[in-house]
Amino acid sequence: MNYLSTRGHPDRKRFCEILLEGLAPDGGLYLPEAYPQVDAATLAKWRKLPYAELAFEILSLYIDDIPPADLKAICAKTYTAEVFGTDEIVPLRELEDGVYLEALSNGPTLAFKDMAMQLLGNLFEYELARRGAELNILGATSGDTGSAAEYAMRGKKGVRVFMTSPDGRMSPFQQAQMFSLQDENIHNIAITGVFDDCQDIVKAVSNDLGFKRKYRIGTVNSINWARLLAQVVYYFAGYFQATASNDKPVSFTVPSGNFGNVCAGHVARSMGLPIQTLVVATNENDVLDEFFRTGVYRVRAAVDTHETSSPSMDISKASNFERFVFDLVGRDAAKLRKLFVDDLGLQGSFDLSADPAFKQAAGRFGFRSGRSTHADRLATIRDTDKRFATLVDPHTADGLKAAREQHVPGVPMVVLETALPIKFAATLVEALGAEPARPKKFEGIEALPKRVVKLPADAEAVKAYIAENCD
Numbered sequence: 001m002n003y004l005s006t007r008g009h010p011d012r013k014r015f016c017e018i019l020l021e022g023l024a025p026d027g028g029l030y031l032p033e034a035y036p037q038v039d040a041a042t043l044a045k046w047r048k049l050p051y052a053e054l055a056f057e058i059l060s061l062y063i064d065d066i067p068p069a070d071l072k073a074i075c076a077k078t079y080t081a082e083v084f085g086t087d088e089i090v091p092l093r094e095l096e097d098g099v100y101l102e103a104l105s106n107g108p109t110l111a112f113k114d115m116a117m118q119l120l121g122n123l124f125e126y127e128l129a130r131r132g133a134e135l136n137i138l139g140a141t142s143g144d145t146g147s148a149a150e151y152a153m154r155g156k157k158g159v160r161v162f163m164t165s166p167d168g169r170m171s172p173f174q175q176a177q178m179f180s181l182q183d184e185n186i187h188n189i190a191i192t193g194v195f196d197d198c199q200d201i202v203k204a205v206s207n208d209l210g211f212k213r214k215y216r217i218g219t220v221n222s223i224n225w226a227r228l229l230a231q232v233v234y235y236f237a238g239y240f241q242a243t244a245s246n247d248k249p250v251s252f253t254v255p256s257g258n259f260g261n262v263c264a265g266h267v268a269r270s271m272g273l274p275i276q277t278l279v280v281a282t283n284e285n286d287v288l289d290e291f292f293r294t295g296v297y298r299v300r301a302a303v304d305t306h307e308t309s310s311p312s313m314d315i316s317k318a319s320n321f322e323r324f325v326f327d328l329v330g331r332d333a334a335k336l337r338k339l340f341v342d343d344l345g346l347q348g349s350f351d352l353s354a355d356p357a358f359k360q361a362a363g364r365f366g367f368r369s370g371r372s373t374h375a376d377r378l379a380t381i382r383d384t385d386k387r388f389a390t391l392v393d394p395h396t397a398d399g400l401k402a403a404r405e406q407h408v409p410g411v412p413m414v415v416l417e418t419a420l421p422i423k424f425a426a427t428l429v430e431a432l433g434a435e436p437a438r439p440k441k442f443e444g445i446e447a448l449p450k451r452v453v454k455l456p457a458d459a460e461a462v463k464a465y466i467a468e469n470c471d
C-alpha cells in the first residue's frame with residue numbers, strides 16, 4: 001500500500017514512513033492511493049472477530065511494512081479489556097427506538113482519542129526501536145488530546161512528550177489527569193497565556209528546522225494517518241453490533257471538530273461498509289455545518305471562534321477536512337490546491353456551491369450535518385437523563401441532537417460517544433444540579449502531587465527547556 005499527498009507531490013510512501021511524519025512535504029495530507037474494498041464474504045468473517053483481531057484485519061490492508069505477526073501482537077496488546085474496560089472494547093447500547101450510543105470513551109483518559117492514541121503509542125515504540133531512533137513529541141492541548149497522548153506515551157522507550165497547555169484554563173479534572181503523571185518521559189509545560197499561544201509556540205519550534213532536526217521533534221496531531229486509520233475500526237465494530245446481517249444500512253452521527261473522527265467513517269464507507277449517512281455534528285463553531293448546508297467553506301478568525309461548553313469541538317478550521325474534499329473533487333490535486341492553497345490562502349474561504357461535486361457530498365458520499373448551542377446541550381443532557389437515566393457529556397449531546405434530526409426509521413442511527421460526562425462536570429452540574437459519578441481509578445486525583453513547569457509564552461523558553469531535558 002502506497003500513500004500520496006492530497007496536494008499532488010510525486011513521491012509515494014509506505015506506512016511506516018508517514019507514521020512519524022506530519023504533513024506531506026508540499027503541505028498536503030497523506031491518503032492511501034486507493035481504499036481497499038471489503039466484500040460480503042470478508043464482512044461475514046469479520047463480524048465474529050474480537051476487537052483486537054478486527055483491528056488487525058483492517059490495519060493489515062493499509063500496513064504492509066510491519067510483519068503480520070508483529071502487527072497482530074501490537075493490536076492484541078493495545079485493545080484489551082484491562083485498558084478499555086470491557087471485552088467489546090466499544091460496547092453499543094440502544095437509547096431510544098433505533099438510536100444507539102457507541103461507547104468510545106472508556107480508555108485511560110475517558111475520551112475517544114484513546115482509541116487511536118493507545119495504538120499510536122505502541123506503533124511508535126515498535127518503529128523507533130526498529131530504527132534505533134528517538135522522538136520528542138511536542139504538542140499543544142486544551143485538554144483531551146494532551147492527556148490521551150501522555151497516557152499513550154508514558155513509559156514508552158524512545159519517546160518523550162513535551163505538552164504545552166494554557167496555564168489555569170483546563171478543567172481541574174483535566175489538569176489533574178495530566179499533571180499527576182510522574183513518568184520521567186512526560187513533561188507538562190503550563191504556558192502563561194491561552195491555547196493559541198501554545199499552538200503558536202509549537203509552530204515556531206517546528207519552523208526552526210535546525211532545532212527540529214537536532215532534537216528530533218515530532219507531533220501526534222489529528223492529521224496523523226495512523227490515528228485516522230485506528231478510528232476506522234470502531235465503525236466496523238459499531239456496524240456489527242447494530243445489525244444482525246451485512247445487508248442492512250446503518251447511519252452514524254459524529255461530534256466533530258477537526259473532522260478526524262468522521263473522516264474515519266468516510267474511509268470505512270469508502271471501503272464498502274454499508275453506512276447510509278454520516279452526520280457531522282458541530283457546536284456554535286459551525287464551519288463544517290455551514291459547508292454541508294451551503295457548499296461554502298469559510299474558516300474563522302481566532303476572535304470569531306467561540307469558547308463553548310463542548311470545548312474539544314471549538315475549532316476555527318477543520319484540519320482533516322482536506323482529505324474528504326480531495327475525494328469529493330475526484331482526487332484532482334490541482335483542483336484541491338486551488339481550493340486549499342489559493343482560495344483559502346487569499347480570501348480565507350472557498351465556494352463549491354455551484355460545483356457539481358458539491359451535490360455528491362450529500363449524494364454519493366452520504367454526508368449530512370447539524371449544529372447545537374449551549375442551550376441545546378443542556379436540554380439534551382436533561383432529556384437523556386430523564387427519559388433514559390443516562391448521562392452524556394456535552395460533545396455527545398451535540399451528537400444526539402443532530403442524530404435525532406437526521407434519524408430515519410428503519411435505519412439504526414449510531415451516535416459516537418466521544419467523552420464521559422465526568423470530564424466536563426461543570427456543564428453537567430449546570431444541566432442537572434449534580435456531579436456525574438466518577439470512575440474509581442480517578443477518585444481524589446486532584447489531590448495527587450503535580451509534575452508541571454510554568455513557562456512564559458515564548459518559543460525560546462520552550463526550546464531551552466526541551467534542550468535541557470533531552471539527555
Ligand SMILES: *Cc1c(COP(=O)(O)O)cnc(C)c1O
Nearest residue numbers: 144256257258259260261312418
Ligand atoms: C477531539 C474531540 C472531538 C472532535 O473530534 P475530531 O476528530 O477533531 O472531529 C469531539 N469530542 C471530544 C470529546 C473530543 O475530545
